[in-house]
Amino acid sequence: MKNRIAIYIPSLRGGGAERVMVTLANAFVSSGYYVDLVVGKADGSYIKDVSEEVAIVDLDSRRVTTSLPGLVRYLRRAKPNALLSAMVHANIIAIFANYIARSEIRLVVSEHNTLNSLLKTVSWLRREKWLPFAMRLMYPKTHGIVAVSKGVADELSMITNISREKIDVIYNPVVINYSFPPHTNRITLHPWFGDDQPPVILSAGRLTPQKDFTTLIYAFAKLLTKYQARLVIMGEGEQRNALEQLIQKLNISDKILLPGFVDNPREWMQCSSLFVLSSSWEGFGNVILEAMACGLPIVSTDCPSGPAEILEQGVWGRLVPVGDFAGLAEAMYLTLHEESHPDVVLRASQFSVEKAANKYLTALGMM
Known part of the structure; x- marks a missing residue:
């Protein structure tokens, strides 16, 4: 009889941790396990990416905390062999639910971000000083x-x-086996990708203080003083209005595009010339690997934590101090002028889905 693995996350909205859990769920199913993707609320852009062989269990809860009764009922009814949860609030609820259900499953929790940075900067988390104690x-x-x-x-x-x-480090996986779109699709995607256009610099992430797109926009404005380029920032979030006002203030509205959340960011990555991550902090930096898998040169802030580990302290891309817009501008300029770049696809291939899935299966006691 096949073992059943449950993965518990708050939702399937667009975030790095959610994408990783969907990738792992699909990989576990491909390896021959029954997989239940248990979500507080079954909504979000990643629903379409879930394999048909993965069972989505909707707890129909607006908040992570209110999903506790539903998760307890699920554990008592389904009796999975193992439960994997992701992100601090969901992890705590998973531990409570496992205790209340008195289940004998193997429970593994995963952390995808640095808590201290979140507690200092995310407004609603500042009120939750109990988290470290919990x-x-x-x-x-x-x-x-x-x-x-x-x-x-x-x-x-x-x-x-x-x-x-006692804490295992398992790097997030990236899917390598993709197909480049035909060259004619470039202009269809956006006129900026035409042959006679300046290079396009790409960035992506939620429009929040964590991603520090303000520094990136100032850096791009400085770059424009000596080099023609375009900037696309994919993502949506609370800072959209503030970022748009900054772009207008700097008089570069015709050179920056904020297309919002993009269903297939790899299409944009495959057509761009450079990827930049400007974050103040990251848990890992999945988007860097996504860009590297598409062959894009990388410039990143040396933020805690993840980018320096992915880039091996600058071997695979330039690292600049957090918040240094002048340094970021210079790194972009130098990278765009280089005739050759490190083989970033080779580096990305070292973060395969199979490798990560096997490590998680080992942690879950399945191997």
């Missing part, structure tokens, strides 16, 4: 803890007082 109390009750980067693991160890050796 993590210290609850995380030791799990069978395994996974962090998506060494930096996240180091911080998690300090917050929970759990030995660093």
Whole structure:
């Protein structure tokens, strides 16, 4: 009889952790396991990416905390062999639910971001100072803890007082087997991708303070003083109006595009000349790997944590200090002028779905 694996996340909205969990669910199914993707609310852009062989279990809850009763009922009814959860609030609920259900499953929680940075900058999280205490109390009750980067693991160890050796680091996977669109699709995607157009610099992420697109826009404005280019920032979020006002203030509205959330960002990546990550912090930086899988040269801030691990301290792309718009502009300029670039596809291939899935299956006691 095949083992059943449950994956619990708040929703299927567009975020790095959610995308990773969908990728893992599909990989587990391909490896011969029954997989239930248990979500607080079954909505979001990633629903279409879930394999038909993965069962989506909708707990129909608006908030993570209110999904607790539904998760308890699911554990008692379905009796999966293992449960994997992602992100701090969902992890705590998963631990509570497992305790209340008195289930004998193997429970593994995964952390995808640095909590201290979130607590300092995300307004609604500032009110939740209880989180570190809850993590210290609850995380030791799990069978395994996974962090998506060494930096996240180091911080998690300090917050929970759990030995660093007991926290597994499993880097997020990236899908490599894609097909480039025909060349004629470039102009259809956007006129900026025509042969006679300046190079397009690409960035992506939620329009929030964490991604620090303000610094990127100032850096791009400085770059334009000596080099013609275009900038596309894919994503949606609370800072859209502020960013649009900044772009207008700098008088570069005709050179920057904010297309919102894009269903297939790889189409844009395959047509662009450079990818830039300007974040103040990351848990890992999935989008860097996505861009590298498409062959894009990389410029990134050396933020905690993930980008420096992916780029091996600058071997595979330039790293600049967080918030340094002048340094970011210079790094973009130098990278765009280089005649050759590191083989970033080769580096991206080291973060395969199969490798990550096997490591998670080991943590879940399935291998």
